[in-house]
Structure formats: structure tokens, C-alpha cells
Amino acid sequence: MKKASGRVSAYGTVDELNAVVGIARATKLDSLSEEVLSHVQVDLFTLGAELACVPGKEDKLGMTLLDETDAARLEKAIDEAEVGLAPLKHFVLPGGSPQAAALHLARTVCRRAEREVLSIERDDAPARNEVVIYLNRLSDLLFTLARRANKEAGVDDVPWIPRKR
Template sequence: MKKITKVYTRRGDEGKTSLVGGQRVSKASIRLESYGTVDELSSHLGLLAALLPEGHDKDMVERIQNNLFNVCTNLATDQDQTPLYPSAYLPEGEIERVEQEVDAIMEMLPEKQGFVLPGGTKEAAQAHVCRTVCRRAERRIVELAANATVSPEVLQYVNRLSDYLFVLAKKLNFIAGHSEKLWQNACD
């Protein structure tokens, strides 16, 4: 891997940046907003991983962070002008892996009715923050896809990921013995 010797380039000082392929675009573009939000999600996942003990859940969160680099590379490529690099693709089977994780967690959780208030343990609360950032990333990607080519697996992965983060938050509260609080509709 090539060593990065400088963090700054001065090429972005006027509000533009380069995509994969070299095209210059505004830093306010929906493309940058989409992969910037995915990058933000990865940072929040890093905090979640730091809160989790060593084990399967931490490994899964770190695996997702790695996959999000592929997602960012995909989104940072204008596919109408530049072919995707191999690093822009998710590894084979990652969408199915997330689905299997969701199914496995759902099997262990008790059934509950109602909307869950985000919170509980620090770990679960952070998983909920990750979930909401993930949903925002998905909205940005959908907006990008309305005007540009976006790989379908990117949307599928991010959609499944928000489901995973929701059930992970529930699992983290459950294994800690922390009861979830349900929404109390004041209008009822």
C-alpha cells in the first residue's frame, strides 16, 4: 500500500474535490453528501466498536466498517463516466451475511409490541445513533440514484444495515438485562 505523505493538497480550497476518475465536483453535491454520510456512519460505528467487548458483535461492526469503504468508493465514482474499480464492489455474500445476522438476532429476542425509544445501555444507544445515520445515508443515496447510476447492491446493503443496527441495539439491551422503553403515545 502506498504511504500517504501529505494530508492536505490545497486542491479543495475553492469548494471542489475530485471523484474517482478525476472529475472535479462541488463539495456540496449530492454525491459527496451521500458518501460523506456513509463515512460519518463509519465513524459512529468506530465508536460503537470501541464500546463493545471483543467478540462476534465487535467483529461484525468492524467488518461493516471495512465494507463501507467499498461503498464510499462506489459512490465516489461517477459510473456514467468512469468504470468501477474492484474496490468499489462489496465482497461476495455481504448482503446475505447481514440478513443472516438480523435473522439470528431476531431468533434470540423476545417479541415486543410497539415502537422502541432509542437508548438503554451506552452500546445500544450508540447502535441506535448508527442506525439513524445509516438511514440518512440511505436517503442521500436514493437522492443520488434519482439522477445518477448507483449500484443496486449499495442501496440493498445500506438498507439491510439499518435493520441490522436496529436489532443489534435491541440485542445489546437484552443481553445486558436492560428493559427497552416503548413509545407512550400521549394522544391515546
């Protein structure tokens, strides 16, 4: 595989995402976030290995790939993390507490990873749909965990108020 291929870029971004999730975990998150993200880091290594594999040879990896149960686990974690959060009325600016800022950074890297995985379809054998769904759910989870981190730190989310004309 060429280093400039979309597939190499995608699994490199998944690796970067895993590192940023590690940074977020190093900021001392609450126990729910810590537990969920420890599983996410293992998932991201699995996902990266799949993307790095020659398409069609994934069975040679000798491991279970991500499937719909992994995305469902993220959905459940989103529901748990939302408990006690105020309903959103506006977009929120990334930041607040150091924990939330790190989680927002992870979210943006996750969104980029999702875009890059989707771009593989144009140049190469497409990634499995389960991979795309997982990354999509993960970005939502990271957003929710960022809001939770701000609440835990006693820091209000800052709403984005569009500029008036």
C-alpha cells in the same frame, strides 16, 4: 465533482456512518456484534469508494464492489442477533445501555445515508441497487444489535407508547 453535490453528501454520510459504527464498537460489544460490525466497517469503506468514483468508472477502483451476498450476510447476522430477543409489540425508544444508544445513533445515520444515496438518482447517475439494499439491511441490523446490546446489559427496551388524545 462539486462539494455540494448529492453524491458527495452521500459518501460523506457513509463515512460518518463508518465513524459512528466505530464509536459503537468502542463501547465493548458482544462478540457477535463485534465480528459483524468489523466486516461492516470494511464494507462501508468499499461503499464510500464506489460512491466517490466517477459514475461508470467503478472498474478502475480495482476492488470488488458490494453485491447481493453482502446484504445476505447482513440478513444472516440479523437472524443470529434476534435469537433470544422478545418479539416486538411496540416501537422502542432509542437508548438504554451506552452500547444500544451508540448502535441506535449508527442506525439513524445509516437511514440518512440510504436517503442520500436514493437522492443521487435525481441529480446524477443513480447508485446501484445493491448499495441501497445493503444500507437498508444494515439499518435493520443496527436496530437488532441495539436491542441485543440492551438485553446483554440487562436493560429493557423502552416501548414508545403514543400519547392519548
